[in-house]
Amino acid sequence: MGAAAPVMTLAAVDLGASTAVAGLAVALVGLGQVLGGIPSGQLVARLGERASTIWGTAVGLTGVLLCLLAPNVVVLCAGLLITGLSNAVWGLGRMTYLAEAVTLDRRARAMSLFGGAMRLGFFLGPLLGAGAILAVGIRGGFVVQFVAFLVAGWMLARVPLPAGALSEPIATAPISLLGVVHRHHLVLCTLGAGSLLMGAARASREVILPLWAHHIEIDAATASALFGLAAALELVFAYPAGHLMDRFGRVPVAVPSLTILSLSYLAVPLTYSTLTLGAVAVALGVGNGIGNGLIMVLGADIAPPGIRAEFLAAWRLTHDCGAFGGPLLLGVLAGAAPLAVAALTIGGVAALGAVVMGRYIPRHIPWPAQPLPQKVNS
The missing domain is CATH 1.20.1250.20 (MFS general substrate transporter like domains)
Structure with missing residues (x-):
């Protein structure tokens, strides 16, 4: 996400969007995250953490690919919205995992370090994106995001689940x-x-x-x-x-x-x-x-x-x-x-x-x- 953030507005402008429309396009990531937060709880509870992570990765890769190949602003906006939807599922999955995996006496340190790792990604992402932009153009940030999304999804799918985590679908209907x-x-x-x-x-x-x-x-x-x-x-x-x-x-x-x-x-x-x-x-x-x-x-x-x-x-x-x-x-x-x-x-x-x-x-x-x-x- 850090690699893509600086190029979202630039990509929209490059496709002919006005400054106002470009700003609205970037806001669609946040809107997608809000909209995705509504069904994400039932999705994780119904499918289990591992399956939800895999589906979230697939949806996110689709969104980033649309951004990367968008021929016009409408397709770019659709890709940004879909990326936001996947962020909601990822965010809930990692939060649920940490809540289950870490004991109370170490919970804050673990989650603060996790938050720090996310910020480190946002700090390093633009640097990697800058190199990609020099190589392939304005949408180079999306290339870095696509590769990072793929690797992160693969890693999360292989993380051992703690006792009590939702590795399998539940039998009863989620609330x-x-x-x-x-x-x-x-x-x-x-x-x-x-x-x-x-x-x-x-x-x-x-x-x-x-x-x-x-x-x-x-x-x-x-x-x-x-x-x-x-x-x-x-x-x-x-x-x-x-x-x-x-x-x-x-x-x-x-x-x-x-x-x-x-x-x-x-x-x-x-x-x-x-x-x-x-x-x-x-x-x-x-x-x-x-x-x-x-x-x-x-x-x-x-x-x-x-x-x-x-x-x-x-x-x-x-x-x-x-x-x-x-x-x-x-x-x-x-x-x-x-x-x-x-x-x-x-x-x-x-x-x-x-x-x-x-x-x-x-x-x-x-x-x-x-x-x-x-x-x-x-």
């Missing part, structure tokens, strides 16, 4: 998404609201930084370097974040993460140079980095064992809706009001997320979640 929402509406409407707000706060940094850099006349290369610096800091904080969550609970990571994001967005209108915007980019990287794996950890903490896949599908949907809605809100505000208003609004969203997380995590996830083992004197 629907509406059924999960009805049964667990309290946690989804409270802690799930915090997940939605965090998704919006995280995704919006990818929009506000380049827009503000353009606003204060920073060139594209420098803006890209600032992005790289923020991404590097996110990787640095992956393991420390998990260690803190395993030792002290989820609140001491969730609230500072969103608070730092909020203060960073509120500071964006005060920046006027590369140095000042770079400081904000660093703060955004730190704020997002210490939240590495947090949503996966919270979902694994509260997922009922009997309907784990179906519940995690609903849980992921809260975050995905925020990740899709945050940049959309920014785009609307940027078109209707000064850009500073958009930055301040997202800062408010992040601050509200910090309040919601601080209020409802202890309610649904008491810490410590289980008695700690007693030391035995020799």
Whole structure:
């Protein structure tokens, strides 16, 4: 995905799309992920984790192939939407696997490292994509994505399943998404609201930084370097974040993460140079980095064992809706009001997320979640 992200807009423009249509085309990946999140829980529960991973790979490869060979913008948009659908199945499969495979005392470290590995992929992907672009043209990023998708699908299909994982189809009918929402509406409407707000706060940094850099006349290369610096800091904080969550609970990571994001967005209108915007980019990287794996950890903490896949599908949907809605809100505000208003609004969203997380995590996830083992004197 990291290799393809920089070329999605360029491919649409190369096929004759306007800037607005190109931006909409890229948003289709997020829309596909939201739409795919609706049936993904039943799919994993009905087919099993392994079969779902294989089908998700096949669908994703189809989407990437359409992007690679698209003769027009319509086919490109269809490919991007299909790729987003497959991401939803993959996301749920890996989340369910980790929830089953890792014990509670190591859960946060494992999931934070996993989140760090994903960010490493997004950091290295554009570098590999750049080489492919030089070799085959603008769509070289899709070539890297196709090969990576194929290899990753093959590897995931060979991963040993932990005890209790859904390796085979279940005999009973899975519960629907509406059924999960009805049964667990309290946690989804409270802690799930915090997940939605965090998704919006995280995704919006990818929009506000380049827009503000353009606003204060920073060139594209420098803006890209600032992005790289923020991404590097996110990787640095992956393991420390998990260690803190395993030792002290989820609140001491969730609230500072969103608070730092909020203060960073509120500071964006005060920046006027590369140095000042770079400081904000660093703060955004730190704020997002210490939240590495947090949503996966919270979902694994509260997922009922009997309907784990179906519940995690609903849980992921809260975050995905925020990740899709945050940049959309920014785009609307940027078109209707000064850009500073958009930055301040997202800062408010992040601050509200910090309040919601601080209020409802202890309610649904008491810490410590289980008695700690007693030391035995020799």
